[in-house]
Amino acid sequence: MAQAVLAVLAISGVAAMLALILVVAERFIARYGSCTIDINQGTRQITIEGGKSLLNVLTEEKLFIPSACGGRGTCGYCKVTIREGGGPILPTETPFLTADEQEQGLRLSCQVKVRNDLVIKIPEELLSVREYTAVCEKIEDLTYDMKRFILRLQEPDRIDYVPGQYVQLLCPPYPGSDEEVYRAYSIASDPAETGRVDLIIRRVPNGICTTWCFEHLQEGQTVRINGPYGEFRLSDNPAPALFIAGGSGMAPFVSILHQMEHAHDTRSVRYFYGGNQVRDLCLLDEMKRFEEHLEDFTFVPVVAEPGPEESWDGRRGLVTEAVSEEFDNLADYEAYLCGSPGMIDAAIKVLKSLGIDKARVYYDKFA
Ligand SMILES: Cc1cc2nc3c(=O)[nH]c(=O)nc-3n(C[C@H](O)[C@H](O)[C@H](O)COP(=O)(O)OP(=O)(O)OC[C@H]3O[C@@H](n4cnc5c(N)ncnc54)[C@H](O)[C@@H]3O)c2cc1C
Ligand code: FES
Structure with missing residues (x-):
């Protein structure tokens, strides 16, 4: 019995060591060189140093793909079609992709690492998603764990959206969190006020972005959002x-x-x-x-x-x-x-x- 336990421990130890070596090798040794990404049949071509996730590369190029979980592979929002060069679908992607989507080449862009040239297609409407700078004009307490953040747009100073849609708020690094993350927040303002975006945010214990919003973000501070995204909206149907x-x-x-x-x-x-x-x-x-x-x-x-x-x-x-x-x-x-x-x-x-x-x-x- 003791021998069997020892054998299992030894095998687990070796597997963990190999995984660690792979992670270290990937991080410090792997060099993919320069990779070209063709987007929507030549509408745009970018050349970058390989090694990052496709989602990160696109974000850096100001091509914003919805990414509600911040690239953790848990929301399934960041789908793009990869026509060439994406490699095999990863087990982390399959729960979010139907058989049809897999057939069409859809992938989770946060899970695909750019290691070689890619030919991809992103939904046309995402090409018009923009990044906005805004001043956090007012922060109102709504409940003990919910606040309304009133953002006054600066550049561009107007946003067109359909009520029900959401934006992604950029949470910068702050003491206790060294990563830059995006999180999705539904627009909670009057659409007639096109220069203003209200967000109603509920604090999540230990959440990266909500901790920043509740403990660090101040009135008068400049923030960055991108959007709008999403299909959630009132239909034209007169049904109750x-x-x-x-x-x-x-x-x-x-x-x-x-x-x-x-x-x-x-x-x-x-x-x-x-x-x-x-x-x-x-x-x-x-x-x-x-x-x-x-x-x-x-x-x-x-x-x-x-x-x-x-x-x-x-x-x-x-x-x-x-x-x-x-x-x-x-x-x-x-x-x-x-x-x-x-x-x-x-x-x-x-x-x-x-x-x-x-x-x-x-x-x-x-x-
Ligand atoms: C379309 C859409 C619209 C949304 N609109 C709103 C809105 O209007 N208002 C609103 O308040 N929220 C909204 N959300 C939720 C929002 O996007 C965030 O998910 C939420 O604010 C938490 O973000 P966070 O960075 O604070 O938490 P996170 O850091 O993402 O953490 C969330 C939870 O997961 C846990 N966690 C953290 N890291 C990990 C990990 N690596 N593995 C497993 N668990 C982990 C944390 O402990 C925490 O409990 C919306 C989400 C979507 C998808
Ligand atoms: S960003 Fe959430 S699954 Fe890719």
């Missing part, structure tokens, strides 16, 4: 809509509600917004204002369990429970969901059980 969000999932709905107000949209919308305690809910007054100004909008805040000191005469329970209590059948509805992956998966299950057409459920997972 159900909005479901939790925490900072409120963000895109603020922008969408402004858009509806400007358009005098008469569409029927029921918005279920959940939190564990009363202290987790934000912007209740702004939602009341939308109720007064929109023709058929109802806001339903739902609290799982009010804290011992909190008074609450609104709905209690999970937001998904509130939805199933309220509706028998959602076959005629569209649904828009925003928040944590857990909340969204639970909501989709409930919506399907209430007869909603899956093709009419739109969501942005804050993964």
